[in-house]
Structure formats: structure tokens, C-alpha cells
Amino acid sequence: xxxxxxxxxxxxxxxxxxxxxxxxxxxxxxxxxxxxxxxxxxxxxxxxxxxxxxxxxxxxxxxxxxxxxxxxxxxxxxxxxxxxxxxxxxxxxxxxxxxxxxxxxxxxxxxxxxxxxxxxxxxxxxxxxxxxxxxxxxxxxxxxxxxxxxxxxxxxxxxxxxxxxxxxxxxxxxxxxxxxxxxxxxxxxxxxxxxxxxxxxxxxxxxxxxxxxxxxxxxxxxxxxxxxxxxxxxxxxxxxxxxxxxxxxxxxxxxxxxxxxxxxxxxxxxxxxxxxxxxxxxxxxxxxxxxxxxxxxxxxxxxxxxxxxxxxxxxxxxxxxxxxxxxxxxxxxxxxxxxxxxxxxxxxxxxxxxxxxxxxxxxxxxxxxxxxxxxxxxxxxxxxxxxxxxxxxxxxxxxxxxxxxxxxxxxxxxxxxxxxxxxxxxxxxxxxxxxxxxxxxxxxxxxxxxxxxxxxxxxxxxxxxxxxxxxxxxxxxxxxxxxxxxxxxxxxxxxxxxxxxxxxxxxxxxxxxxxxxxxxxxxxxxxxxxxxxxxxxxxxxxxxxxxxxxxxxxxxxxxxxxxxxxxxxxxxxxxxxxxxxxxxxxxxxxxxxxxxxxx
Amino acid sequence: xxxxxxxxxxxxxxxxxxxxxxxxxxxxxxxxxxxxxxxxxxxxxxxxxxxxxxxxxxxxxxxxxxxxxxxxxxxxxxxxxxxxxxxxxxxxxxxxxxxxxxxxxxxxxxxxxxxxxxxxxxxxxxxxxxxxxxxxxxxxxxxxxxxxxxxxxxxxxxxxxxxxxxxxxxxxxxxxxxxxxxxxxxxxxxxxxxxxxxxxxxxxxxxxxxxxxxxxxxxxxxxxxxxxxxxxxxxxxxxxxxxxxxxxxxxxxxxxxxxxxxxxxxxxxxxxxxxxxxxxxxxxxxxxxxxxxxxx
Numbered sequence: 001x002x003x004x005x006x007x008x009x010x011x012x013x014x015x016x017x018x019x020x021x022x023x024x025x026x027x028x029x030x031x032x033x034x035x036x037x038x039x040x041x042x043x044x045x046x047x048x049x050x051x052x053x054x055x056x057x058x059x060x061x062x063x064x065x066x067x068x069x070x071x072x073x074x075x076x077x078x079x080x081x082x083x084x085x086x087x088x089x090x091x092x093x094x095x096x097x098x099x100x101x102x103x104x105x106x107x108x109x110x111x112x113x114x115x116x117x118x119x120x121x122x123x124x125x126x127x128x129x130x131x132x133x134x135x136x137x138x139x140x141x142x143x144x145x146x147x148x149x150x151x152x153x154x155x156x157x158x159x160x161x162x163x164x165x166x167x168x169x170x171x172x173x174x175x176x177x178x179x180x181x182x183x184x185x186x187x188x189x190x191x192x193x194x195x196x197x198x199x200x201x202x203x204x205x206x207x208x209x210x211x212x213x214x215x216x217x218x219x220x221x222x223x224x225x226x227x228x229x230x231x232x233x234x235x236x237x238x239x240x241x242x243x244x245x246x247x248x249x250x251x252x253x254x255x256x257x258x259x260x261x262x263x264x265x266x267x268x269x270x271x272x273x274x275x276x277x278x279x280x281x282x283x284x285x286x287x288x289x290x291x292x293x294x295x296x297x298x299x300x301x302x303x304x305x306x307x308x309x310x311x312x313x314x315x316x317x318x319x320x321x322x323x324x325x326x327x328x329x330x331x332x333x334x335x336x337x338x339x340x341x342x343x344x345x346x347x348x349x350x351x352x353x354x355x356x357x358x359x360x361x362x363x364x365x366x367x368x369x370x371x372x373x374x375x376x377x378x379x380x381x382x383x384x385x386x387x388x389x390x391x392x393x394x395x396x397x398x399x400x401x402x403x404x405x406x407x408x409x410x411x412x413x414x415x416x417x418x419x420x421x422x423x424x425x426x427x428x429x430x431x432x433x434x435x436x437x438x439x440x441x442x443x444x445x446x447x448x449x450x451x452x453x454x455x456x457x458x459x460x461x462x463x464x465x466x467x468x469x470x471x472x473x474x475x476x477x478x479x480x481x482x483x484x485x486x487x488x489x490x491x492x493x494x495x496x497x498x499x500x501x502x503x504x505x506x507x508x509x510x511x512x513x514x515x516x517x518x519x520x521x522x523x524x525x526x527x528x529x530x531x532x533x534x535x536x537x538x539x540x541x542x543x544x545x546x547x548x549x550x551x552x553x554x555x556x557x558x559x560x561x562x563x564x565x566x567x568x569x570x571x572x573x574x575x576x577x578x579x580x581x582x583x584x585x586x587x588x589x590x591x592x593x594x595x596x597x598x599x
Numbered sequence: 600x601x602x603x604x605x606x607x608x609x610x611x612x613x614x615x616x617x618x619x620x621x622x623x624x625x626x627x628x629x630x631x632x633x634x635x636x637x638x639x640x641x642x643x644x645x646x647x648x649x650x651x652x653x654x655x656x657x658x659x660x661x662x663x664x665x666x667x668x669x670x671x672x673x674x675x676x677x678x679x680x681x682x683x684x685x686x687x688x689x690x691x692x693x694x695x696x697x698x699x700x701x702x703x704x705x706x707x708x709x710x711x712x713x714x715x716x717x718x719x720x721x722x723x724x725x726x727x728x729x730x731x732x733x734x735x736x737x738x739x740x741x742x743x744x745x746x747x748x749x750x751x752x753x754x755x756x757x758x759x760x761x762x763x764x765x766x767x768x769x770x771x772x773x774x775x776x777x778x779x780x781x782x783x784x785x786x787x788x789x790x791x792x793x794x795x796x797x798x799x800x801x802x803x804x805x806x807x808x809x810x811x812x813x814x815x816x817x818x819x820x821x822x823x824x825x826x827x828x829x830x831x832x833x834x835x836x837x838x839x840x841x842x843x844x845x846x847x848x849x850x851x852x853x854x855x856x857x858x859x860x861x862x863x864x865x866x867x868x869x870x871x872x873x874x875x876x877x878x879x880x881x882x883x884x885x886x887x888x889x890x891x892x893x894x895x
Contacts (some may be wrong), residue, residue: 077749086712087850100857112832130790168605206786219895220895221895222891222894222895223894223895224891224894228894232887232890232891235885235887235890236884236885236886236887237884237885238882238884238885240686240688240878240881240882241687241688241878243684260659260890261869261870262869262870263890264870264885265870265871265874265881266870266878267687267688267870267878268870269684269687271680271713272709272710272712272713273709275677275680276677276680276709276710276713277680278688279673279674279677279680279681279710280680280681280682280684281684282673282684283653283680283681283682283683283684283685283686283687283688284684284685284688284878285688286671286681286684286685287684287685287686287688287689287692287879287880288688288689288879288882289650289688289689289877289878289879289882290882291684291688291878323760355607360884380695388894390888390891390895391887391888391891393884393886393887393888396884397884398882398884400882400885432689432879433648433650433669433685433692433881434648434649434651434689434691434692435648436648437648437668438648438670439647439648439669440669440670441663441664441670441671441672442670442671442672443663443664443670443672444656444672444673444674445672447664451663451664451670451672452619452664453619453663453664541633581668
């Protein structure tokens, strides 16, 4: 599989994201699958951040450690990232009089890396353009170096800034023309062998980075972050209220869904703290709408059997940890955090597809079982850019479980039906405040069937067993983990419990990089497979047991220190996976890194 | 004190009757508040199924299974955001939140601040007995300084939080005060609060015969008076604040302050303007293709 990568680096606020996003959109429109990965620090301006695009005409969902083109807004990128440029790659920078150290220069010469200095400030001054237009100028040079046409970029700029008026567009177009012209008149003393320098001719294709042949299938795809995908998924699921407290990496979801409120009519509340957000969500769900909250921690409402949906966006801890980086360290928190015991369902999204598809599912489970559902994501999913097929709008159905709204049925209800311990699977009828029916108390104390406080031993046992019966029912309903195989470069679901040379077991955002890795995995022969966990609790281990018994080698891959999925599997009576590849430096796995660790 | 009931009230009140026996101490102020809540709902013609009563944790929370109506008994200190969330989901149903002074001025004081600031269209009833009763008489931030309590045998060392001064500093749109021995007064105040446009703060000074020996039923009986009956109009925040703070000789009860010109939180939500349905009625699968195209 041919893939190339492009990394833009600079201080936060310099335009790293703008250039990254513009290139991503342009490339996808031409017909590429683009995967965007952001690294940044917990500050507003300054620091060192990057936006990397991995580009292919085939499906990819991972990042490489080395890149084909490095764009540096300042010298930090030249110092820190130059060593990441691949053989024959290009560095585009804007630092006047820059000289690499001898060692660096030798390293770059050995690799045949070419360096282009773009005097952005001079060019902008000449054009009398505002500094902000530097982003378009840089993008146009990148675009030219990718061997693409100026018109493609102009079209994109027209679309993005068209509403700002003709003058703005004119200036943007000038910058694009200047960017393309710059490469043609480049000083021959730079290490880029332009060939055409000074001759007024066109940039030669051999000086460009060769993109693979585009594939038109990607053109109608969405370029979407996990947070945006999750926002759309919540809207799709009929969620009418969202409460949150800003905290990376759950805040992009809050921002997106808040930005959509005038279109969706949703009630959005930026709460004073996470507990407020959780309480407001619970109150709204209790009343009968669909509401959700997202955070990086969270509080769970116990015992009242109020359905609730929590989005738990992971980042490295403990304490404030690495606020703007990624991790999978909260699995035990999601499964275990509770005062006493109650039924719950924990699921984990893997990508922009899951972010959308699992939202209606989360609400359906919450309402069907009248219990909290925790949807786990992480910074990598929340902020990575996915190339995503348009969503199927017909697949999901609203299932509100035993919610009774029919006036005739409401009349028949008794208060004691609400928490009836004999209800099948522990799921008793639910009806909403305001409904013309017998009333009940959603009681936080241990209660009898109508919600009256009842501390007798007999009642305590009956009610605990009623609630916990739901776990069995959820377990029955949720699917086993899915087995993925790579065949002829394509990923396919494998229904059979086949014999494998290598079985990789993981969850969450690792899915994309693992599948990309298996595509490149030659050493183990073709018999590799990836078992992906979406439903984390209740935990199912039957399929894993069967596959592991047949597999020559099983490896657990996780972004945490303890191998938490492995622990949960064992907690649920599953086998111990002794070979583990664990990473806990705040970065996701990179495709070449994982390939070498698996080989 | 006479409690005149119109001929229909008693019958309506009986609809809220719950068979569970009350468990409060003899002489507890909760009996009076419990009665006044039933009576005010009845006089407003709100049936049990037409209201959501949300209780915090504490002695007052034990009302949750001594009255009919849709009820929620949640976590300590957290009743206001729960009630607010419920109300926003279905503004057609009146929502009343109840909390003690322990929950509302310590654990959950932030929620009180933002409840008033947000002007959620709910009623908040403060069961103000000046201590943590259910956990056997610890000092709350509204206990008198120097008062020996369960965990402060030498007297509470911190100074007492001036709750009314604090509440008025938050620019509330409705403040009332009553006391647990005057059911007629509580009924009048609660009815006004339930009818208020935004966040209604109702401070009910409550006798706690077991642990509060500094603000007793007798003391409240002696000092509390109906300020509205004396011709006071609750339309000036400065005057109301001064009146609320002046409790040395007499304690002014009744509606102390109210302004109806400010919209509630819900009314301020741009996406909900001209919206005839409630969020509860709107749950359905939404086709997002149009918004998805923004990402192509």
C-alpha cells in the first residue's frame, strides 16, 4: 500500500491547524483517504504543535512516525522534527538564515532530503497581505510541491472564505498564485533541485512528492473528527439536551454540539461543574427526554434506575496528567467506579463510524435497561481527522424499552409496578413525571417497589437482585468482540473462529492503527487477525477463548501501563494474555512502530 | 392561628396522602412544611401526577415517601441541577426542589449560586433548621457561631454564613421567607413561588427540637411576622435585602422580593424560542445528512 505523510509544525496560534485542515480537505476532494493526527500542548499560544496528515488512495486510519514532507512555521520544527523526514523527503520552512548543525545536515544529505526556504514575510509584504494569509501562502507551496493544481486550492478557498467578500478572495488568490510562482523562481542555491529555476517554466513533476493515483470513491466522504462524528451521532439518536463542563478531550464535542443548537433546537448547558452536568442530564432523562453528558471524569447516579448516557473521553492521568494527549487508562474507572453495585454497560468507540453508530445504541441500551451507559472515547478519536463514508441514516431505530405513554395503559399502572422485583430481567415498567398515572418515588435510599424507603433485609436482597439481573440481560444482548482479517490489503470481518498465527487483541482507538499494521505485516504470513472489543462491560470472553486456544501467538495492545483490557478479561473468567504491547507516553501507536513491535 | 380551608381543598389534599408513616421527631418543622406543600399544590389545582418534587438528602428528604406526586430523592447537595435538568426537559410540569441548609450552603452551595444566577424556572425550598439533623446535629454553615454542636463541643469556630445577604448578592428574582409553624403563611409563599417566572428561593426557618436549641419554635413564633400584611411591597431589592438581614428583634416573613421582568433560563435559550414542543416530546431519530455534507 502506498501512503505518504505530511506534517505541519509550529507554535500554537501560528496556523498549523489551518494549513493541516485545508490540505486535508483538498486532498480528500481529489480522491484520497486522509487521516489527521494532532499533537499540541495545554496552552493557547506558543509551545510546539503539529498536524500530521497520512494520505493514501486506500483506507488508512493511522499515523507514521516518519514523514515525506515537513512544514515548519518556526525553527523548533527544524530542530526537533527534521530527523523525522524520510528518504527523498522535503522540508518547507520559513526561518531566515537557518543553518542545520553539521550532524543534522549530514543526516539530511544522506537521506537526500531537500529543503525549501519560503520567505513568507517578504512575500506577504510585497503583496500587502495580512499575516493571516501566510496560511494560504504556505498551503499553496505545499500544494505545488504535491504536484497539484492552483485551481483546486482556489476552489477550496472560494468555498471557505467566499462569504467574506470579493476583496478577501482576491487577496487569497494572489497568495496562491504567488506560492506557485515562488517555486518557479526559487534561488538555485537552495538544495531543492528546481531545474526550472529562473527559466519561467513549470515545476517539474520529479521535484514533487508523488501522490498515489487518486480514487474517486473518497470524494463524497466526510472529513470529520471523532468529536464531530459523536455530535452528529447524538443528534441522530434523538438526544435533545447536552450538558457538559469544558475539559479536554471532551470539550470539542460540547463546542460542536453547542454550535449546532440553532439548527437542532437542542438544549445546551455549559454547567458549573461536572457533577452539575451529570445531575442535569439525569434530571432530563428522568423526565423522559434523551440527554447526555461528556467529561473526562464523571459522576454516576445510583440506584434510581434512571437511564443515563455518559461520554468518558480519556487522556493520560493521574491528576491533570497530560491534558492534551491520549490514553486508555480509564477502563477500570468506567467499569468499577461505583458506590455499591449497579448494572451498567460500558462501550468504547474506535473511530468516526462508531462515534455515530453507537450513539443511538447507547441511548437504546440506557432506556431498555434503565441504567447508566458509559461510552468511552479518547483524545486520539476526539481530535483525529477521519475520512468517513456518509452515514447510513436508516439503520438506527429508537428503542425506549418499557416506557409507557399510552393513556389506557398508564391508567392501569400501580405505584408498585415501577420497581417491581419480579419484573422479567429486572426491567420494570417506566413512566414519566406528568403522565396521568399512579405516582412513584425515584428513591436513592433502598426502596420497596413503589419507591418507599425499605431497609428490611428481604427487600434489600430483592431489589439488589432485581437491578443486577439486568447485567445478565445486557450480556445476552451485546455482541462478542469482532474478528478482523486483512486479505489482499482489505480489512474484512471474519465470522469463523479460524486458526491464526497471530491474534492481536485490543479496543478503542487502536483499531485503525492495528488494521493498518496488519496490512503491512509480512513476517507472520497471512494468518493474522485482530479481535476488537467494542462492548467492554459486561465483558464477553467466549470467542477470545476459542480463538486463543487455536492461535500460535496472542498479543494484547493497549495505551495504558497495566493492560486494563487484559485485567478485565481475566476478571470475567477469560484467559490471561501474557504477551503485551503497552504504551503510556500520551501518544497513540504509530503504524511503523507497532509493526516493528509485532515483528 | 387559624387555617381556613375552602370546601374543596381538604379533598384535593387527600390525593397527596401517602400511607407511609412520618418518621420525624416530635415537634419537627418538617410536619408543617409537608402539610403546606400539599395544601399549596391543592389550592393551585395541581394534581399529584402534575408535579415533580425533588428532594435532597437530610431529614426533609424523608418527605419523599410521605407524600404522593412524582418524586425524586437523589444525592446530597445535588438537588438543584437535577431539578433544573428535569424542568428544562419538560417545562410544562412544575418542579419543586427541596434542600436543607447543610446541603445547600456547604456541599451544594455552588449549585445554589448557579441556580439563582441561571434563573431556572423552578422553586427551591430551603429547609433551614440551622444544622445537619439527620447525621445527629453537626454544625452547618448557618449554625450560630460559638454554638456547641456534635462535632464542635467547644462551639462552632467559624463565623456564620449570612445566608440572606449571600442570596441577595446573587441578584435573585424571587426571595421569600416563612417559618415552619405557620402553615397559612407557608402556603401563601409557596403558591407565589410556584407561580414565579424564574428561580424562586423560599427560605423556611424550621424548628429542630432535637438539635437546634438556639432558634426554637417558640423563638420563631415570637419573632416572625407577616411583612406583606403590614403593607410591604416586594419590589425593591435594596429594601428587601435590608429587611431580610434585620432579624434582631423581628423576622420579616412573606414574599420579600420578586421581579417578573427577567426571563428564565429556558426563555433565554435561542433554539427554544417559538418552540411548541418539549424536549421530552422530541425524541426521535434525526436525519443528519444535511449537516454531514458540511464535512464533505
